[in-house]
Amino acid sequence: VKRLTHFLARLYPASWRKRYGDEFEALVEDAKPTWRHAVDVFRGAIKMQATTWTFSRIVLASVIAGALLSQAISLLLPAHYVSQILIQAKPGDESSVRLLNDLEQSVLSPESLASIIQTHNLYPRDRARKTLGEVVENMRKSIRVNPIHPNKEVIAFVVGFDYADGRVAQEVTNEIADRFIVGNYRAAENRARENRPRDSHLLLAALDPASLPVKPVAPNRISIAVVGVFAGLLAGIALSIVNRWRRAAAGLRAP
């Protein structure tokens, strides 16, 4: 305990140790240090550090603490990867738009998504805690279907899926694209059996396989670090003001 207490005494600010260090060490020796004394010396050192730090030192320390804390938080946040696939539909008329809307509803229906979840064993943690309906709803929020540059000749749209594992995200995106294409064939077969008009024929093709995401889209560590630094800056300024106010209230000089 004696050695620990002497070590803890070194945590006091250098300027304080220069003035009181020798007599403080003598007191620690005379008082036969206990664990309670060691805690008391540690607490005293922290308080003395806090009261002797200048404005710039408090702000700098807070900014560094904010940056480190934000990076620690960003490491704890789960990574997200987005895989995308471009699908082309012909022709680009209103009839195709209607057929595509029907296909989208079918592919993203609760039954279809539940089947994908089970096939790829998605969201194992969520499935242990939530109902399948809730998990399906979450999955739907992770799927994006965005049309790009529609014209009379062709409709192109991007299907994207956001997941914690890039390779799985790619597999599922390919599966969703397959379901669009296979669903379109089946719908065309049904229309042929029912002798529906030929203008309702839709050609659908994936232009490339789904992309394999290498970098996560989230968490954005740079944005989180900027927020952490800014929060640290504000906290540092607030702490300095409180420190000055407390010292002024106690009739002490500003550090």
Added chain:
Amino acid sequence: MSDPSILVLSSRAEGAKHGYAMMEDIERFAGIRLGPGTLYGAITRLEERGFIRGLDSEDRRRPYTLTAAGRKHLEAEIAILGEIARTATRRLKHA
């Protein structure tokens, strides 16, 4: 009466003392054993406010003495504490 600054000033009112002597004295008259960190926190604040002054010493155990400002401050604090004690005693009698 557990404010370390008042305890330290009260101990020095008797004469100059170094840290350990003060720690023992405070335990004797107040029944409180101040830790080294708490004691020197109070000494630092009191010296900075000009209420005590360190004397020259041949060894590492520097004695501190009360200044005129420290005596005035201690008298003011004791007056407040005395008034609180008198009021509390009076109220307890009528309770």
